[in-house]
Amino acid sequence: MTESNAIVVYDPDLPIHMKDGMVLIESTLNNFKTCKLCKNTACKFFQICENGCISCENCEDFFDSTRRGNKCKQCKGVTLDKPLYNKAFSEIAEKVSDISVELNHGLQQIKNHGYVTEGMANGETAPNWVPISRDQAMKEAMIFLKNDPTLQSINLPKKKKNGAPSKEDFENEEDWNKEMEKYEEKKIERSENAKERKRKLENYDILVEELEECKKKIARLESVCDSNPIKFH
Ligand SMILES: [Zn+2]
Numbered sequence: 001m002t003e004s005n006a007i008v009v010y011d012p013d014l015p016i017h018m019k020d021g022m023v024l025i026e027s028t029l030n031n032f033k034t035c036k037l038c039k040n041t042a043c044k045f046f047q048i049c050e051n052g053c054i055s056c057e058n059c060e061d062f063f064d065s066t067r068r069g070n071k072c073k074q075c076k077g078v079t080l081d082k083p084l085y086n087k088a089f090s091e092i093a094e095k096v097s098d099i100s101v102e103l104n105h106g107l108q109q110i111k112n113h114g115y116v117t118e119g120m121a122n123g124e125t126a127p128n129w130v131p132i133s134r135d136q137a138m139k140e141a142m143i144f145l146k147n148d149p150t151l152q153s154i155n156l157p158k159k160k161k162n163g164a165p166s167k168e169d170f171e172n173e174e175d176w177n178k179e180m181e182k183y184e185e186k187k188i189e190r191s192e193n194a195k196e197r198k199r200k201l202e203n204y205d206i207l208v209e210e211l212e213e214c215k216k217k218i219a220r221l222e223s224v225c226d227s228n229p230i231k232f233h
């Protein structure tokens with residue numbers, strides 16, 4: 001029996017678990033779809049001898065004429081009077097071809113996009129063991145951390161807000177009122193501080209002005225001294 005010796009290469013980026021199965025499918029496909037006799041790819045196959053050797057629609061001669069009659073080219077056995085269409089073989093060859101196409105398509109999808117379970121396709125979350133994209137994983141991690149009960153028990157200091165405390169943030173009105181009082185006090189304190197700052201700045205401006213006046217006076221006095229030098233005897 002002639003074995004197909006086509007080398008089946010399995011893409012190394014595909015899941016390793018599928019390698020043996022895919023190599024087997026490809027070699028089976030080669031065996032079924034390639035005619036043993038003429039080596040062409042075919043769709044219709046025929047039985048040609050008593051031993052069951054197969055030819056295809058492309059084959060022209062499948063026997064050798066000898067003095068003792070026709071002999072099968074493949075097994076040298078007795079040939080049939082005429083090739084018989086082998087329906088089962090032809091159909092299986094077609095099916096193996098379909099299976100190979102489907103599996104290869106599926107594997108390419110996995111390679112390019114990861115894989116999706118039926119649940120995921122229906123909008124459910126991915127099971128633990130399904131690889132998901134980095135972005136999706138980050139998103140899910142953020143959601144998880146936000147809702148993690150062990151983290152929620154840690155009271156993070158409330159972010160300091162400049163606005164008035166919102167009533168919704170408090171369990172009862174009393175607490176909220178206390179917080180409002182504190183907020184009003186802080187507000188007054190802040191405005192006092194702002195006034196003080198403004199006052200200091202104004203004071204500084206006045207001092208700068210006075211300094212400039214003094215500098216001018218000194219310059220004037222110096223020029224008077226230069227034009228009327230004091231003479232020493
Ligand atoms: Zn053939």
Ligand SMILES: [Zn+2]
Pocket residue numbers: 048049050051052053072073074075076077
């Ligand atoms: Zn034969």
